[in-house]
Amino acid sequence: MTYGKFSAPPPVAPNPTHFPKLNGVVTVENCYYYLSFLERFWTFMDTMTLQEQRHYLARAEVRYEKWIHNHFSPMLVPPLDIAFMWHVHKLSPFRCYEDLVLRLPCKKLFDDPLPLYDLFKNEDLTPNDLKRWKQTFGEDEPYHLTNQNMYSGTFQRPCYRCRQVIELPWSNYYDYRFGANHTRFPHDCAPVDGINFWDVARMKLESDLMNGPVVAGTLLNPNGSVKVTLNKMIAKIRPIQVIIPQNEMDYAYERQIQEQLKFLGPDYEYDANELLYAIRTSYQGNPSPFSNDLIQAVARQRKFYSNITSIHWQYPISYMSAIRRYHDHLALIKMHPNHKAIPTIEIDVAFHTHMMDSLRYHKFTIHRVGKLINHDDDIPESSIRKHLSEWQTLWSNLQHRSIEHRYKFTKTRATDELVEGTLKVTPSIFPTTYQPGMVRIRQGKEARNLYTTLNEELVRSNNTKATMISIHSKGKEK
Incomplete structure (x- = not known):
């Protein structure tokens, strides 16, 4: 290319x-x-259909998640798709710090710069590097992701609640990730009715409310420093396990927060608004472990690329x-x-x-x-x-x-x-x-x-x- x-x-x-x-x-x-780096990525994206681009980004997001949990030194130069997801994550300094240092965490990945020069050189992997990749990510995860191999293998991610692995064919996961499919599939968390990815996003918030808490969007002060005292409203609400309709998680929590404010008073209003905004921007419709939707972030960068090439x-x-x-x-x-x-x-x-x-x-x-x-x-x-x-x-x-x-x-x-x-x-x-x-x-x-x-x-x-x-x-x- x-x-x-x-x-x-x-x-x-x-x-x-x-x-x-x-x-x-x-x-x-x-x-x-x-x-x-931007030119190389968007030139490659333009070789695919719109549907292929969506599937490519959905798998790239999952591959970046794997990269985070397997990032060690010395590490390989990331493949193009992972590098671009890492790049858009870095373009949100507050959320990137919350995710990689405070929530997931993987501070080493936060500390490491994107290797711009190595990505520019675009050199092929050595046999030893390719061997290391396969040992780390498995035989079913190719180093170079293309529209020819992005359907190989299966999507796998531990459930946010029970930690049992959710496994689906990639074609099914792509439909779930982009909201084209909301049907339920069998899982241990709901042996009778099953779950869908609205449930996955809900359980992500449930997990963050109960563990720590580490609710994305509430961990930093406006100047970027880490809060000494966490959001007071989090301790006053309870996780909601049944939301109808499923796509109105934010409204369900807003009703609960408003009820609590009747008794808590104005001292809690700032924290209430902060928490509600965090739910809407970091959890609503976002089943990924990240606090911002990286796929949407990539889409916004297309306009930026068009501007700079003008x-x-x-x-x-x-x-x-x-x-x-x-x-x-x-x-x-x-x-x-x-x-x-x-x-x-x-x-x-x-x-x-x-x-x-x-x-x-x-x-x-x-x-x-x-x-x-x-x-x-x-x-x-x-x-x-x-x-x-x-x-x-x-x-x-x-x-x-x-x-x-x-x-x-x-x-x-x-x-x-x-x-x-x-x-x-x-x-x-x-x-x-x-x-x-x-x-x-x-x-x-x-x-x-x-x-x-x-x-x-x-x-x-x-x-x-x-x-x-x-x-x-x-x-x-x-």
């Missing part, structure tokens, strides 16, 4: 300080490898601009923590690349920005337009304020046409973690505002109008 725009090896920087980089993760090379990514200028703007985006969040931050497409690429190293991203945003920055790709369009307008106003206002940080330019080389130099942020917003890199300015223009130069650079590289100006302030030559 061939794929095009991001398949060639990226050029090497002429010197270690030439390209900007942030936190040792957001580099020009990693942004390029990330785009290549841009002409000129290497390395576009990537350098994206990293600088991402730095400024984070700086603006630090200055205005209560505003909803809406990134542009190029900022979002750097943002996604940063999240591929969950451990570093988690530490950086909490300690340097002041909170764990969540990534919400499920905001309604009307809300996006409102938040984007407010965010753009903040950006545009910053260029007129002398108290904010500036990019200062130091000339290192000059020709008849160009002046080349290094950038430095003063005062430094993220000391020791950000390298602004170098920039070239047309001769005679070195005294002009750097924010103008850098924005023009982005316009030229992308052949599109810049949608958001940078907070780069006036550059001064030393």
